Amino acid sequence: MLSRNQKDLVLNGLIWLSAIFTVFFLLWIVFYIVSNGIAYVDWAFITDNYSRTGDEVGIWPMIVSTIYMVALSLAIAAPIGVMTAIYLTEYAKAGSALVKVIRFCTESLAGIPSIIYGLFGLTFFVGVLGLGFSILAGALTLAILILPVIIRTSEEAIIAVPLAYREASYGLGASRLYTIVRLILPAAMPGIATALVLSIGRIIGESAPVFLTAGMVASIPGSIFDSGRTLTVHLYMLTTELYTQHDWNMAFATATVLIVLVLMINLITKLISSRFNKASY
Amino acid sequence: MNTFDIKNLDLFYGDNHALKSINLAIPHKQVTAFIGPSGCGKSTLLRTLNRMNDLIAGVTIKGSVKFDDADIYADVDVRKLRTRCGMVFQKPNPFPMSIWENVAFGQKAQGLTDKKQLDAIVEEALRSAALWDEVKDRLHTHAFGLSGGQQQRLCIARTIAMKPDVILMDEPTSALDPIATAKIESLMENLRKEFTVVIVTHSMSQAKRIADKTAFFLMGELIEHGETQQIFNEPNDSRTRGYISGDFG
Numbered sequence: 001m002l003s004r005n006q007k008d009l010v011l012n013g014l015i016w017l018s019a020i021f022t023v024f025f026l027l028w029i030v031f032y033i034v035s036n037g038i039a040y041v042d043w044a045f046i047t048d049n050y051s052r053t054g055d056e057v058g059i060w061p062m063i064v065s066t067i068y069m070v071a072l073s074l075a076i077a078a079p080i081g082v083m084t085a086i087y088l089t090e091y092a093k094a095g096s097a098l099v100k101v102i103r104f105c106t107e108s109l110a111g112i113p114s115i116i117y118g119l120f121g122l123t124f125f126v127g128v129l130g131l132g133f134s135i136l137a138g139a140l141t142l143a144i145l146i147l148p149v150i151i152r153t154s155e156e157a158i159i160a161v162p163l164a165y166r167e168a169s170y171g172l173g174a175s176r177l178y179t180i181v182r183l184i185l186p187a188a189m190p191g192i193a194t195a196l197v198l199s200i201g202r203i204i205g206e207s208a209p210v211f212l213t214a215g216m217v218a219s220i221p222g223s224i225f226d227s228g229r230t231l232t233v234h235l236y237m238l239t240t241e242l243y244t245q246h247d248w249n250m251a252f253a254t255a256t257v258l259i260v261l262v263l264m265i266n267l268i269t270k271l272i273s274s275r276f277n278k279a280s281y
Numbered sequence: 282m283n284t285f286d287i288k289n290l291d292l293f294y295g296d297n298h299a300l301k302s303i304n305l306a307i308p309h310k311q312v313t314a315f316i317g318p319s320g321c322g323k324s325t326l327l328r329t330l331n332r333m334n335d336l337i338a339g340v341t342i343k344g345s346v347k348f349d350d351a352d353i354y355a356d357v358d359v360r361k362l363r364t365r366c367g368m369v370f371q372k373p374n375p376f377p378m379s380i381w382e383n384v385a386f387g388q389k390a391q392g393l394t395d396k397k398q399l400d401a402i403v404e405e406a407l408r409s410a411a412l413w414d415e416v417k418d419r420l421h422t423h424a425f426g427l428s429g430g431q432q433q434r435l436c437i438a439r440t441i442a443m444k445p446d447v448i449l450m451d452e453p454t455s456a457l458d459p460i461a462t463a464k465i466e467s468l469m470e471n472l473r474k475e476f477t478v479v480i481v482t483h484s485m486s487q488a489k490r491i492a493d494k495t496a497f498f499l500m501g502e503l504i505e506h507g508e509t510q511q512i513f514n515e516p517n518d519s520r521t522r523g524y525i526s527g528d529f530g
Contacts, residue, residue: 169390182389
């Protein structure tokens with residue numbers, strides 16, 4: 001039999017091992033990709049155009065498409081998501097049928113594999129609405145995809161605003177709208193901002209629903225009605241055509257840019273949420 | 282003259298009968314204290330006076346509460362009622378904004394935007410709440426930098442800024458230290474001249490010190506009410522006597 005101390009030691013060891021395992025793999029992946037790719041990331045790689053013939057291998061069009069996609073998806077999903085969260089927390093009667101339906105829908109939406117969104121976007125936005133392969137069709141699809149995250153996280157941020165604020169505000173005769181706009185939303189803003197930054201990560205990270213709806217034209221989109229290729233889709237395309245060492249290098253270089261981008265977004269989320277925790281209430 | 286006339290008031294939280302046929306008149310420009318053990322319904326009754334119970338789901342109210350002869354559960358605009366019956370809560374609950382913004386919040390919510398007018402209202406309210414001298418040089422700093430007692434006086438100033446007729450206080454000093462409590466109690470000496478004050482308190486000595494009238498509640502019933510002196514010195518009901526002499530509660 002193991003003594004109490006020995007058991008403690010074994011368990012401690014296991015816990016440490018698991019932690020080290022996780023950290024190790026994260027660092028390994030990041031290191032592996034960056035070390036293979038960083039040598040090919042230079043100013044020209046970031047600012048050059050891309051051509052299929054291989055004359056130009058830059059990722060500038062993909063960066064622009066990604067920015068378009070992020071901005072447009074958020075512009076569509078953020079107002080709808082935040083307003084839904086406000087409705088659910090401040091207006092709807094807790095436990096009403098409508099609330100249950102909305103909750104069920106957002107939870108189901110969150111559980112659907114993203115390729116299904118792509119399929120839906122392809123048939124509905126691209127086909128039925130006739131938007132064709134375009135940034136707009138992609139952004140609409142991604143907007144639906146990130147809605148659950150925005151709704152849930154914003155809801156939690158709004159619920160975390162102390163009841164005492166609402167009481168005090170209503171106690172002063174302030175209207176519900178005034179209370180929400182002037183008191184609750186500012187207090188919940190760090191949490192809502194976290195939701196939006198998380199969604200940006202999601203938008204950048206998706207590939208399947210994006211190439212099914214926004215297509216993969218690797219040039220700078222002239223407008224939101226043009227097709228565009230985001231960074232992740234670009235990486236996906238590159239990895240399907242890995243014939244030469246050069247192809248590999250370009251894939252790793254693109255992956256490096258993506259990873260740095262995602263790490264930066266995570267950092268921003270951390271900064272915001274640490275401000276959120278310190279937020280004065 | 283009475284500010285509130287409460288007639289046959291029953292209140293239910295779901296099935297829980299929290300207030301049982303309360304009949305009580307609250308006189309104009311006096312301090313009325315509600316005393317009684319925890320769960321006796323005194324805070325609930327206070328919150329029926331400005332309809333704060335509306336915020337809680339599942340509350341049903343029967344009977345009538347008249348404020349200046351208008352039944353507040355029948356024909357009164359709730360928001361207007363609340364601007365006339367301000368409320369100070371148990372825990373100081375300043376908004377996460379500057380001292381100035383806190384005091385101006387209610388008036389701005391009513392649509393007042395003139396900076397000069399607001400400045401004047403803020404100063405007057407802070408003076409009435411005996412806070413002006415302590416904060417006049419840092420009106421635009423965050424309210425959370427104030428001490429607990431100062432925060433509670435800020436909440437009183439925020440209420441006064443609405444120029445209400447009534448100030449409802451829900452155990453306003455229970456979260457404060459004795460010195461901060463003493464300051465609020467001395468402040469109430471001034472408030473009683475201008476406002477009808479209704480205060481819920483756990484401290485019988487506090488009720489004795491500041492209240493003109495006292496009402497004693499037990500298990501949702503109003504057991505006895507009258508002049509504070511009479512309630513504390515010669516209560517009519519044995520239960521009142523038991524509570525104030527510390528037999529229970």
